[in-house]
Amino acid sequence: MNSGGAGFSRRAFLGAGAAIGGLALLAPTRAGVARAAAPFEPTREVTLTAGEMELKLLGPDKPATRILAYDCTPFQTLRMPRGTRLKATFVNGIDEGSTLHFHGIRMPNEYDGVPTLTQPLVQPGSRFVHLLPLDDPGTFFFHPHCDETGQAGMGLAGVLIVEDTRDPAFDAEHVLCLKDWRLAPDGSFLPLTEPEGASKAGTFGATRTVNGAAALELKAPAGGHARLRILNIDSTRIMDIGVEGGDAWLIAVDGHALPPVRLDDLPDGIWRMGPAQRIDLDIRMPADGSPVTLGDYRAADIYHFATLTAEGRVSKPRKGPLALPKADLPQPDMKRAARLSFTLQQATGQAVKEIALPADDPLATALIDSLCVGATTYWGIQSESWPTGANRSVPPPLARMTTGTSYVVEIKNETRFPHPVHLHGHAFEVRASSLDRLPRHFADTVLVQPGEAVEIAFVAAPGDWVFHCHILEHMETGMMGWFRIV
Numbered sequence: 070m071n072s073g074g075a076g077f078s079r080r081a082f083l084g085a086g087a088a089i090g091g092l093a094l095l096a097p098t099r100a101g102v103a104r105a106a107a108p109f110e111p112t113r114e115v116t117l118t119a120g121e122m123e124l125k126l127l128g129p130d131k132p133a134t135r136i137l138a139y140d141c142t143p144f145q146t147l148r149m150p151r152g153t154r155l156k157a158t159f160v161n162g163i164d165e166g167s168t169l170h171f172h173g174i175r176m177p178n179e180y181d182g183v184p185t186l187t188q189p190l191v192q193p194g195s196r197f198v199h200l201l202p203l204d205d206p207g208t209f210f211f212h213p214h215c216d217e218t219g220q221a222g223m224g225l226a227g228v229l230i231v232e233d234t235r236d237p238a239f240d241a242e243h244v245l246c247l248k249d250w251r252l253a254p255d256g257s258f259l260p261l262t263e264p265e266g267a268s269k270a271g272t273f274g275a276t277r278t279v280n281g282a283a284a285l286e287l288k289a290p291a292g293g294h295a296r297l298r299i300l301n302i303d304s305t306r307i308m309d310i311g312v313e314g315g316d317a318w319l320i321a322v323d324g325h326a327l328p329p330v331r332l333d334d335l336p337d338g339i340w341r342m343g344p345a346q347r348i349d350l351d352i353r354m355p356a357d358g359s360p361v362t363l364g365d366y367r368a369a370d371i372y373h374f375a376t377l378t379a380e381g382r383v384s385k386p387r388k389g390p391l392a393l394p395k396a397d398l399p400q401p402d403m404k405r406a407a408r409l410s411f412t413l414q415q416a417t418g419q420a421v422k423e424i425a426l427p428a429d430d431p432l433a434t435a436l437i438d439s440l441c442v443g444a445t446t447y448w449g450i451q452s453e454s455w456p457t458g459a460n461r462s463v464p465p466p467l468a469r470m471t472t473g474t475s476y477v478v479e480i481k482n483e484t485r486f487p488h489p490v491h492l493h494g495h496a497f498e499v500r501a502s503s504l505d506r507l508p509r510h511f512a513d514t515v516l517v518q519p520g521e522a523v524e525i526a527f528v529a530a531p532g533d534w535v536f537h538c539h540i541l542e543h544m545e546t547g548m549m550g551w552f553r554i555v
Contacts, residue, residue: 112154115147116140117169119213119225120162124281125256132256136224137163139211143281144246144302145227150234155201159191163220166190169199170214171229172345173323173496173513176201178532181493182214185463186533186551190215205398205496206233207324208244208298208347217541218304222251222261226302231324237391239351240293240383245285245375247299247365249274249306261304267542268415268447270486271305277365279374288380291358294391295377296320297350299363301342304541307487307516308365309339312352315361315377318390321349325496325511326393336506339366343489343516345539351390354379396511398496399528401475406526409468410479413488413517413538414449416547447546448484448538454547455537467536467550470529477526482517488538488548489516495534497527514539529554 122141123133139145149155159169168191170182180199184190191197209229213220228244251259251274259274266272279285289295301308311332318329319340324347332338332350340348352361358379365372446454453464470476477500480490491514499507499515501524507515517523529552537549 118160239296241289291379292386309367329390401526406475448548455549466553
């Protein structure tokens with residue numbers, strides 16, 4: 070149990086029986102504080118059941134792989150209107166404990182899905198009910214927050230799109246989930262984590278897919294505007310997203326709109342995405358009907374994951390870009406903001422703690438499973454590491470904050486590897502980079518390069534919120550902490 074964290078609420082323990090009346094306290098205000106939901110706001114109910122299914126990731130004529138998915142649907146996609154109250158029942162149909170985290174959604178803390186900190190682990194065959202306000206439009210996703218390297222590594226992730234009637238009308242829209250799989254030739258999974266990877270850039274796979282296929286051919290009308298919602302749901306891989314053959318603008322990051330930025334005007338003409346990051350692109354198709362290709366340009370061997378080919382033609386071409394409505398989010402007061410700084414660190418030598426019990430000891434396995442952690446410490450934040458191995462004590466919060474107060478947080482990366490850093494329960498403003506490479510934008514995850522310092526700002530919302538690297542092996546081997554906001 071967590072000695073420093075908040076005790077579980079009765080409603081959190083009895084999540085399966087949570088009453089829909091609880092929705093009356095769900096919606097955060099623009100300062101992040103709970104308010105009563107208006108009576109006209111509709112409620113949508115869904116059940117998300119985690120389980121196994123087969124998918125031919127290696128190709129149609131190759132052996133199938135038994136992956137994990139929600140409702141036997143790879144990358145299950147939910148579409149909800151902005152302003153919806155979502156009642157989502159998570160059913161654990163796999164053979165180990167799990168939870169459900171709606172990544173990027175501003176919500177009451179008790180529904181955040183972090184075991185030991187916000188709720189108990191959902192055991193096999195059990196369920197937990199999440200009651201969520203969907204006040205922010207955009208591209209979000211959901212995934213487990215226990216044994217993520219294993220469960221998300223085997224495909225357990227879905228997409229949540231919160232639609233906004235104020236958005237411009239695009240001529241086509243496509244959702245693209247990018248993932249790297251660690252597969253053997255017979256379709257089985259290779260070990261999803263190895264010490265050599267976990268202690269460095271991560272353990273990479275060699276089977277790259279988009280929506281479970283090697284590549285996609287998509288359609289959009291010649292001269293039209295296509296909206297591409299691109300999600301990096303990989304556990305490890307950082308991607309450099311680029312477009313060839315058509316004009317492309319970045320119009321949203323992590324679901325939140327920003328003034329359109331021409332992709333060609335960014336450094337190297339790409340947007341660098343870490344695991345858990347999402348972007349929306351507006352792509353204007355060539356009037357002559359020629360194709361547009363999308364790829365990851367990070368490696369010398371470019372991964373072209375999608376091609377847009379012309380189907381039909383728009384009668385009245387629009388010059389573009391098609392901007393989304395300005396993000397309506399809590400605005401930090403920079404004149405009164407408190408300032409904090411946190412350093413991402415790599416544990417070396419004496420700082421690395423090995424598990425005290427043999428790996429095959431049943432008690433060791435039970436201890437690790439109970440807190441959803443790895444066996445070894447490789448990483449830390451501000452000289453603190455999330456518990457690993459035989460260490461069962463949740464560390465004290467990295468910071469204690471006050472609800473409604475504005476904070477500017479500097480994230481410094483003193484390691485040799487990049488880290489996508491995610492703060493639960495908030496949309497923060499990325500204000501500055503010491504490498505001067507990022508436009509100002511709102512996000513829930515920011516990629517911090519080696520030697521870089523990034524400055525973010527946000528209005529604190531109440532709860533115990535984790536702050537961690539989203540390279541899942543890094544998180545599970547120490548690079549996670551939490552903020553207590555009261």
